[in-house]
Amino acid sequence: MKAANTRDTTSETPPRTRILVVGGGYVGMYTALRLQRKLKPELDRGDAEIVVVTPDPYMTYQPFLPEAAAGSISPRHVVVPLRRVLDRCTILIGEARSVDHAKRTATVVTLATEEEGAGAVELGYDELVLAPGSVSRTLPVPGLADFGIGFKTVEEAIGLRNHVIEQMDIASSTRDPAIRDAALTFVFVGGGYAGVEALAELEDMARYTSRYYHNVQPEDLKWILVEAAGRILPEVGADMGRYAVRELRARNIDVRLETRLESCEDRVAVLSDGSRFPTRTLVWTAGVKPAPVLAASDLPLDDRGRLVCTAHLSVEGADHAWAAGDAAAVPDVTSDVPGALCAPNAQHAVRQTKVLAENIVAALRGRPLTPYAHSYAGSVASLGLHKGVAHVYGRKLKGYPAWLMHRAYHLSRVPTFNRKARVLAEWTLSGLFKREIVSLGSLEHPRAEFETAAGGRPPGHGGPTARARPGTAKGTPPAGTPGALDAPEAAPPGEEPPRTGRDESADSSPDS
Ligand SMILES: Cc1cc2nc3c(=O)[nH]c(=O)nc-3n(C[C@H](O)[C@H](O)[C@H](O)COP(=O)(O)OP(=O)(O)OC[C@H]3O[C@@H](n4cnc5c(N)ncnc54)[C@H](O)[C@@H]3O)c2cc1C
Numbered sequence: 279m280k281a282a283n284t285r286d287t288t289s290e291t292p293p294r295t296r297i298l299v300v301g302g303g304y305v306g307m308y309t310a311l312r313l314q315r316k317l318k319p320e321l322d323r324g325d326a327e328i329v330v331v332t333p334d335p336y337m338t339y340q341p342f343l344p345e346a347a348a349g350s351i352s353p354r355h356v357v358v359p360l361r362r363v364l365d366r367c368t369i370l371i372g373e374a375r376s377v378d379h380a381k382r383t384a385t386v387v388t389l390a391t392e393e394e395g396a397g398a399v400e401l402g403y404d405e406l407v408l409a410p411g412s413v414s415r416t417l418p419v420p421g422l423a424d425f426g427i428g429f430k431t432v433e434e435a436i437g438l439r440n441h442v443i444e445q446m447d448i449a450s451s452t453r454d455p456a457i458r459d460a461a462l463t464f465v466f467v468g469g470g471y472a473g474v475e476a477l478a479e480l481e482d483m484a485r486y487t488s489r490y491y492h493n494v495q496p497e498d499l500k501w502i503l504v505e506a507a508g509r510i511l512p513e514v515g516a517d518m519g520r521y522a523v524r525e526l527r528a529r530n531i532d533v534r535l536e537t538r539l540e541s542c543e544d545r546v547a548v549l550s551d552g553s554r555f556p557t558r559t560l561v562w563t564a565g566v567k568p569a570p571v572l573a574a575s576d577l578p579l580d581d582r583g584r585l586v587c588t589a590h591l592s593v594e595g596a597d598h599a600w601a602a603g604d605a606a607a608v609p610d611v612t613s614d615v616p617g618a619l620c621a622p623n624a625q626h627a628v629r630q631t632k633v634l635a636e637n638i639v640a641a642l643r644g645r646p647l648t649p650y651a652h653s654y655a656g657s658v659a660s661l662g663l664h665k666g667v668a669h670v671y672g673r674k675l676k677g678y679p680a681w682l683m684h685r686a687y688h689l690s691r692v693p694t695f696n697r698k699a700r701v702l703a704e705w706t707l708s709g710l711f712k713r714e715i716v717s718l719g720s721l722e723h724p725r726a727e728f729e730t731a732a733g734g735r736p737p738g739h740g741g742p743t744a745r746a747r748p749g750t751a752k753g754t755p756p757a758g759t760p761g762a763l764d765a766p767e768a769a770p771p772g773e774e775p776p777r778t779g780r781d782e783s784a785d786s787s788p789d790s
Contacts, residue, residue: 302332312635410569469510473563482662
C-alpha cells in the first residue's frame, strides 16, 4: 500500500521494527514524540519505524476548547501540527477500523483509499500502541442524534461559538417571540468539566456580546445546565463543586441537579422534572465512551469497553500491545481501593505516555518494565473570564486566583513552546483590546456565496453549502448541525425588530 504520505509504509523490505501508534491525541502524540527521541539511533539506521495513524493532522489540546469557544484563543492555537512535532515519524491521515493482533495487522482507511474506492488496507506492525481516546457517550434520548452537538473537537467548539452568536442575531431580528425565546435558550447536558467550562465560557462571551445588540439583554439569555447526579465538577471535589453551583446560579444560570434530559424532539428539551424548553441549542457532554475501534479488535476489553491493561501499560495477556489514556483501563496502584482504575483525564494520559514510551524501549532492548504510578493531583476549572475553581494538592481556590491557576497550569501543559508563546500573546492582547463578537459560521460553507452568484441551487435548498445568513438568504443547513435553524421570521424591511428598551448608545464605541 502507498501511504497518503511521502513515505511508503509497506515497502518490500520493511524496517526491522514497526511501531504502529493508533491515534494522534494526547497519548498518541506524546508517546510518538518520546519514542522518536529515545529510538533516534534505531530510526537513523532504519532499524525502526514509527507510524502514527490519526484522522486529523493535528493533536487537539482539549482543555483549551472552552476558551476557543469563548474566542480567547484562536482555533489554530489549540491544535498542534503533528507533522512538525513528529518529524521522525510517518504520519498517516486515516482511521484504524479494526485490529487483528494475533496477525499483527490493523485495517486502515485513509483519504486516498476512499478516493480510490479501494477499501481499507492492512498495515502490519511489530509493536502496537492503541490510543484512540474516547467519543461522546450518548443515550437513546429521542431527538438527541438529530439536534444535539458534542464538545470534544475544535470544530464543535468553534461551530458552537458561531452558532450562539448567530442565535443572538436571529433573536435580534425576529418578530416572533417563540423563535426569539428558542434562539436565546441554551441547554447543556452533563456537569463534568467539559460541560461546565463550555457553558460558563460561552455564557460569559454571550453576556459580553449582548452589549452590542440594541434589543438583546443579558437577562434575555436563558442558560440551563442539566446534571443527573446531585453535584457538578466531581473533579474539583464536593466543596468546590457546591461553590461552582452557587457561582453559576448567581449568574442566572439555571443549574438543575438530579435531573435528566428525557427527549429533545422537535427542538423542545423535555427534562425529567417535567419542564420543557424550546431551544435551538442542545450541547451533550454527559460522559465519554471508548473509541469504537477497540470493539473491532481481538484484545481484551473491560465492562466499559476499555482495553484491560497492566500497570506497565501493556495490554493484559497480549505481547507487543500497549495502551494508555481514555481508551485504557489502567490500574491505579496508588489507590487503597481494590481494583481502582486511573480516571480518563489529561493528567493521567500525559504522564502515562512517559512510562509507556520508556517501557516500549525497555521491551525492545530486553530491559525490565516500570509500573505507572501517579496519585491524582486534583483539578482546575474555568468558569469564564476571571472566574474559576481549583482543588490541587489539597488546596482549594476559587474566583480569580483559581482562574489564574487554571491558565498558568494549562499554559505549562500545552505542547510546544510555539503554542505556549502564541496562546500567551493572545491572552495578553485580549487583556488590552475588546473581545471578538462576530459569528464566522459562513466559513463552514465557503461556496455558498459563489453558488448563489452562479445561479446554482436556489436559496433555502438546505444543502451542505447553505446556511442561514440574514441579508444574503443562503438558506438553511441540515438539521442537527450547530447552524441548523429554521429561517427566522424577520422584521419587514423598514420596520425595526421589537426593542427591549435598552439604550443603544451604550457601549457603541468601536474597538479600542
Ligand atoms: C472540552 C474538554 C475539556 C477537558 N479538560 C480537561 C482538563 O481540564 N483536565 C484534564 O485532565 N482533562 C481534560 N479533558 C480530558 C482530556 O482531554 C482527555 O482525557 C485526553 O485527551 C485523553 O487523551 P487520549 O490520547 O486518550 O485521547 P484523545 O486526546 O482524545 O486522542 C485520541 C486520538 O485518537 C484519534 N482516533 C480516534 N479513533 C481513531 C481510529 N480509529 N484510528 C486512528 N485514530 C483515531 C482521535 O481523532 C484523537 O486524535 C478535557 C476533555 C474535553 C473534551
